[in-house]
Amino acid sequence: MWLKAAGAACVVLSCTAMGFLKSLRLNGRLRELTELKRLLGLLEGMIRFGGGTLEEAFEVAADRGSPPYSGFFSELAAQMKECGGKTLGQLWQKAMETKLGASGLSEDEKAVLRTLGRDLGFLDREAQLKALALSEEQLEEARERLLEELPAKTKLYNYLGILAGVFITILLI
Amino acid sequence: MDEILKILAGSLRGPFEKAEIPFESLQEIRLRAGLPIFLRIGGREYGLKQDGGLAEAKAPAAALRTAEEQELKETLEYAGNYSLYAYEDELRQGYLTIRGGHRVGVAGRAVSEGGRIRAMRFVSFLNIRLAHQVKGCARAFxxxxxxxxxxxxxxxxxxxxxxxxxxxxxxxxxxxxxxxxxxxxxxxxxxxxxxxxxxxxxxxxxxxxxxxxxxxxxxxxxxxxxxxxxxxxxxxxxxxxxxxxxxxxxxxxxxxxxxxxxxxxxxxxxxxxxxxxxxxxxxxxxxxxxxxxxxxxxxxxxxxxxxxxxxxxxxxxx
Known part of the structure; x- marks a missing residue:
């Protein structure tokens, strides 16, 4: 009897934790979107007013950003310095794979970032700024959507976790 | 030579490395889309062979390595440190200066507005001119x-x-x-x-x-x-x-x-x-x-x- 009770408690607790984890990830994704948008704004400012190169701008973004984007921009700047015969699009793609593998961004949001990597580098200043502004706008839209859905989804995942635990326990008993 | 190799398109680096070019006397590298690559070394012009060696400039064009349009584009991207926008003013004047003081001259299609060049598009000719600091060369005069x-x-x-x-x-x-x-x-x-x-x-x-x-x-x-x-x-x-x-x-x-x-x-x-x-x-x-x-x-x-x-x-x- 005690064993069954302990098992049931474990099931309910782990399902609840899974629900909470899922809602925490949603909050993490929101934080990532906010951070990414802030860093793209920083890049835009450096290109518009700083007059420096992308490598310098990425180094500043790496210094001022938080993980995983600090690592992403730092990796990019290091690769650009090395200049190993790869285009910026290729370096960007590789840095996304190695540094943003565990990112909580959705596939659509990652696609926005990938497109930006392809557009940067071989453009004039205006086109460069427009590409950044477009990405910022798309990320802002995604952020607003998420912000709107977040309270309901957080509740949903939390309750679903608990209810799933209870449901599985009933089935097992 | 490394700083020059670094600005060349990846596919061009191999032939240049094999050519064992004496950097001290290398003056110019000329890349033209679809045409042979020429180098000026110690006042003489050479072509780059398909296999990477140096050939006399008068060698038949078929024996010389040509530069592809994509290679020029890539080279310009590296020369501009992936940030050509930062060199807009220089490019409008037909060149950009890279680390080491070397100058990359560009020609191609210029976009003009109101009689002034606004930007360079379709860059299909590059002239990489190497800067060498020759200490003591002014001492005599x-x-x-x-x-x-x-x-x-x-x-x-x-x-x-x-x-x-x-x-x-x-x-x-x-x-x-x-x-x-x-x-x-x-x-x-x-x-x-x-x-x-x-x-x-x-x-x-x-x-x-x-x-x-x-x-x-x-x-x-x-x-x-x-x-x-x-x-x-x-x-x-x-x-x-x-x-x-x-x-x-x-x-x-x-x-x-x-x-x-x-x-x-x-x-x-x-x-x-x-x-x-x-x-x-x-x-x-x-x-x-x-x-x-x-x-x-x-x-x-x-x-x-x-x-x-x-x-x-x-x-x-x-």
Whole structure:
């Protein structure tokens, strides 16, 4: 009897934790979107007013950003310095794979970032700024959507976790 | 050579590495979309073979490695450090200066607006001109630039590729360091194209001496005026003057008591005076020395040094 009770408690607790984890990830994704948008704004400012190169701008973004984007921009700047015969699009793609593998961004949001990597580098200043502004706008839209859905989804995942635990326990008993 | 390899497209690096090019005497690499790659080494032209070796320039075109359009695009992307937007102003003038002071000349389709070039598109010709700091190359004719203990304002004249920038760079270094019996002077350099000092993030990569201040990437005329105001130099150096505004800035700087060291395109005094404004600078005594270089066959070799009024001071023996 005690064993069954302990098992049931474990099931309910782990399902609840899974629900909470899922809602925490949603909050993490929101934080990532906010951070990414802030860093793209920083890049835009450096290109518009700083007059420096992308490598310098990425180094500043790496210094001022938080993980995983600090690592992403730092990796990019290091690769650009090395200049190993790869285009910026290729370096960007590789840095996304190695540094943003565990990112909580959705596939659509990652696609926005990938497109930006392809557009940067071989453009004039205006086109460069427009590409950044477009990405910022798309990320802002995604952020607003998420912000709107977040309270309901957080509740949903939390309750679903608990209810799933209870449901599985009933089935097992 | 590494800094040059780094700006070449990935697919071009192999053939260049195999060619074992002597970097010290490499002057130019010419890339043209769909055409053979040529190099100028020690004043002679060579082609790059398909397998990477060097061939005589007259070798059949089929035996030479051609540059593809994509390779030029990639090379330009690397030369611009993936940030061509940061070089827009330079590109509008047809070149960009890379780390080390080397210059990449570009040609292709220019986009103009209201009679002025707005941007370069479809760049299909690249000329990578290597900058070499040749320490000591100005030492031989330096004494001609002094009148007793007073440094004279000098204009160095040569056709493109004649080594005038190399000579001016060494002149700045020698004047700044000081030579036997002559203490170092404060020199200010208006280095619009980053060719003299080859500044990277504001710090000169070339040795211009311990008493040299550099205004990097600033238009020559404006840079010169700023330096005179802010750094109170005894001598000011500027490369490739020619525009009306630049000549005016040189005149103003000289009238402030500053000695001027400058270069200009041309092959003789007569040719120079056909250009607007130069004759007046000599007549007014702004420049009191004219150094004429031999030209691209003998880069950096002075042919003659004359006073401002044309009196010959020194001439190279034939």
């Amino acid at each position: 330096l004494p001609w630039l002094w009148e007793k203990d007073a440094l004279q304002s000098a204009l160095i004249l040569s056709p493109p590729g004649g080594g005038k920038t190399t000579l001016l760079r060494d002149l700045i270094r020698l004047i700044s360091e000081g030579t036997e019996g002559r203490p170092g002077r404060t020199v200010a350099v208006a280095d619009e194209r980053s060719e003299l000092a080859a500044c990277f993030r504001g710090i000169p990569q070339n040795d211009l001496g311990p008493r040299t201040d550099v205004m990097d990437g600033c238009p020559k005329a404006e840079g010169l005026s700023m330096l005179i105001r802010s750094m109170s130099p005894e001598a000011a150096a500027v490369d490739e003057i020619g525009g009306e505004e630049e000549l005016l800035a040189v005149r103003n700087a000289a009238l402030c008591g500053c000695r001027i060291l400058a270069t200009a395109h041309g092959s003789s005094r007569e040719e120079l005076f056909l250009k607007k404004g130069f004759q007046r600078l000599f007549e007014e005594g702004i420049f009191s020395r004219l150094v004429v270089l031999a030209g691209s066959g003998h880069p950096g070799t002075p042919l003659a040094v004359s006073r401002g009024d044309g009196t010959l001071l020194w001439k190279r023996e034939a």
